[in-house]
Amino acid sequence: MSVSEPAGRRKLRQVLRALCKNIQDLELYEFDVHQGKAHKINILSLELEEQSDARPIFFTPCSASIMADPVESMTEEGQEFIEFDSFPEYDRDPLSCSRWLFDRFSGYIASCGVYSNCDEAYELDKLQSKLSMTEPPFTNLDQYSYPEWLTVLATKIAKGPQPHIKAFVCNNMNGTDTKVLRGKVMVTLRLMIAQMKFVRFVEQFTAPVKSVSPLHRNPRY
Template sequence: MSAEPAERLRRRKVLFDIEAKVEKLQDHQLSASQLKNLKISVLPMVLDEKSDLKPTFFAACPSVPELDEFDLGEYPSAKTALQFDPSGDFVRPLDRAYALEDYLVHYTCRCENRKWLEGTPTPWSGGCVADYHPFKSLYQYSDPEFGALRLTDIAGKEHPHMKAVIYNNIEENEQEYFRGELLAILRLMFGQMKQRRFIQHMISPVLVFSLMGIQRARVIESYFDGENLILRSTGLYDFREKDVKGLKDFAGWWIGNPIGDTISSTGRAHLSIHTDGRIIVIAAASETRYIVGPVTRDPGSAERSETSPGKVYILHSSTAGTLHVPIEGPQRVTARRRPDGCERCAIHILLLGDGGRRQGAD
């Protein structure tokens, strides 16, 4: 059995420290600034394969059956539940999470059965929480409760990816993240990294479908980049009434395949570049001495060369994230808006070689 790489051991220790700090928190809802102090970075994400903000390590199933192709029973409308139970005893966030997950599991299981019959089964196995042994418990029974409703991973040693449906018995808040969400993510991630079958993988991505409030939900893709826990989150979905597109989005990404480079320690490394007291962040493709040219999600596709004094290089990026450019000697770095005519990116970063002199940003 191969020995664990030193870099991987270091990453596990950092994750262990982050989890310990989150566990001790008294606050159950955390802002982006609070998360930053915990080495947790928040970035946007959308469940759209055509978008540059799509998940990095998880793909959607290209063809998801329509809901009306199956007999899924009556949709668990929150309005109907409130009419049936005006006192609210059975419309806590926890109760509505169970009702929504019951509907979702019927739909996704039928989608998986369809793919199996078509000869293209999904690689995911399991689904029962009791089948897994994460780093620590995924449940808190004191108020506010949180826990896992469903887990799935992939057999073998090729893919350390994991997916989970979790709940938090707390009102929805799009601007903040829940302590329960963070603990579930960190404990699942750390549990994967403890397994020797994944000893060559530096990254163990986790995709959580987080249910909260009165049938609200969001999807969060999480991975550790070597320095920070990255949370890429969608906005809130409203499932109080039947949202066909939202349900199909959830099903598509639940049964979709794993993707991305999880072995290379440099494929998703991140570093903030500080210039003139400001931090400039965009998405990086690879860790090289310099990254010059169009920056993409594919770790092997970025053009690379070294800079020279007085020459300007443009880094294109179409998504928010962090740029990793290990530079020997100071560089002048400045962010610009997308110029007219450039359809590739939302932000430009200019690196200007300056012969080793520290210069401020333009």
């Protein structure tokens, strides 16, 4: 059975592709609020307070009942916290350290499902699946020339009509509270475009992407 894409949605995908190409060709490496508006990027403040008007719209916090103790749940062999000075010299570069942080974060999330003994945690874990970033449409998420960025890991909702992606991105630039790095913008746009190619999202006009970037002096979400 063929599915017809709404004309407005098709137009939106064209706009996203044009915006992505425009950002890619810029020599600008970061955007403040005014620079963002000039390139059709709306940069809004974000607060994690539940009652705040600036709280996340498309993402909700996990229930406290499924959050394991971050110390007690990470005591098995291979999960121990490692101080920076304990790393071999060749593993102290920012990218290696950020990969270790990602691995530890992923390990903690997995531990939540085990230690909480909660059906909700199990169901949440089943909903997520890792993206293969070497196969279309989830490709071209890295840049190895200055300013470098690298998408280390990304997950998506495995089923259902709502798009939802979380990505872990390393940027070789410092981030601030008032500016957004071009690498993060490029990854976000490409993930949005990729999500909107799926037939099961044909009725959706939004493609939320949550990106986490630990590799700079001021990590940002």
